[in-house]
Amino acid sequence: MTFAIITHVPHILLQNKYFAYSPYVLEMNIWTQYANEVVIVAPLTDLGKTPIDIAYEHQNIKFVLIDSFDVLHLKSIFRTILKVPKISWQIFKAMQSADHIHLRCPGNIGLLACIIQIVFPNKPKTAKYAGNWDPESNQPWTYQLQRWILSNPFLTRNMHVLVYGEWEGMTTNIKPFFTATYTEKEVAPVTEKELKGLVDFIFVGTLVKGKHPLYAIQLVENLHLKGYSVRLSVYGEGVEREMLEDYIAAHALENIVSLEGNQTQDIVKKAYMGSHFVVLPSESEGWPKAIAEGMFWGCVPIATSVSCVPFMLDYGKRGVLLEMNLEKDSAQIDAILLDQTLFDIKRNKAAEWSRGYTLDAFEEGIKALLVLKEFKV
Secondary structure: OEEEEEOOOOEEEEOOEEEEEHHHHHHHHHHHOOOOEEEEEEOEOOOOOOOOEEEOOOOOEEEEEOOOOOOOOHHHHHHHHHHHHHHHHHHHHHHHHOOEEEEEEOOHHHHHHHHHHHHOOOOOEEEEEOOOOOOOOOOOHHHHHHHHHHOOOOOOOOEEEEEEOOOOOOOOOEEEEOOOOOOHHHOOOOOOOOOOOOEEEEEEOOOOHHHOHHHHHHHHHHHHHOOOOEEEEEEOOOOOHHHHHHHHHHOOOOOOEEEEEOOOHHHHHHHHHOOOEEEEOOOOOOOOHHHHHHHHOOOEEEEEOOOOHHHHOHHHOOOEEEOOOHHHHHHHHHHHHOOHHHHHHHHHHHHHHHOOOOHHHHHHHHHHHHOOOOOOO
């Protein structure tokens, strides 16, 4: 089987291997194990490999280099108009040569692929919509258009569209799915975590405005000012780093907050295992891996009520749903810090739920799609 992946994810070529963002590649290595040949249609970046990049494991990869593009400014729109015909032709040819077509959405490349796949109604296809599928959410028009095409059974034939969560009005080709990081073999008893002494919080994600890393810092700062012995470790890089460094310095938080940068999965895993809470005050998510990963290792999740997060946190029974009001949110956390029993109940419920979504279960779901030609997850 020739398996074609059309994605906006930037790739890195190093020593004849293709690298990309590790959670994405980890997932794609599961999809591609059933293929004889893998065709990747994606942009390349000349930025160096980072600790969060890993390589594809498949030995027979054909890489089709395409330009990335955006429609954010007038100048970029003009450049996009010039690029689109060539990119569309490259996507068309890859789809034409494939036995199975796999789209990664949402994104600009994903939008083009959504349109082009219409001319291949008889080919088996899957699409992974890794963003927020909530039809009531406020999203860019390009995302809305992708959701409309993907959920239209007439335009999108012979395709399973995998989305996070269950939503009203879902058509028959839309399938609730999940993602995973850890295997069944990694499941171990949740270690005891006392609230006496230093309480550790962890933030894992790109340091961009939409993830609100500053709010995570302010939450922990507010608890510190209330007299709690707390510490926040921030894992990730992004354009907000300098601003965060300035804030930490201006408020003398060097002993309370540390910016750890991008780290390997093993390092982050150990950080989860040693933390009491995982916090992600994000504006938009699909299936927030940082929250699911922290829950797996017994962290009480603290997250905004977006996408399927309320379902993940059982509407507050296994975590804290943020209101993005510093005093109200601090009060919610304060109530848990004062009650070891409540903390233990939430963290145990969080771990039990998250450990139902392992890479083993994910692989079985993918196998059902690609090998058994049916959906059983």
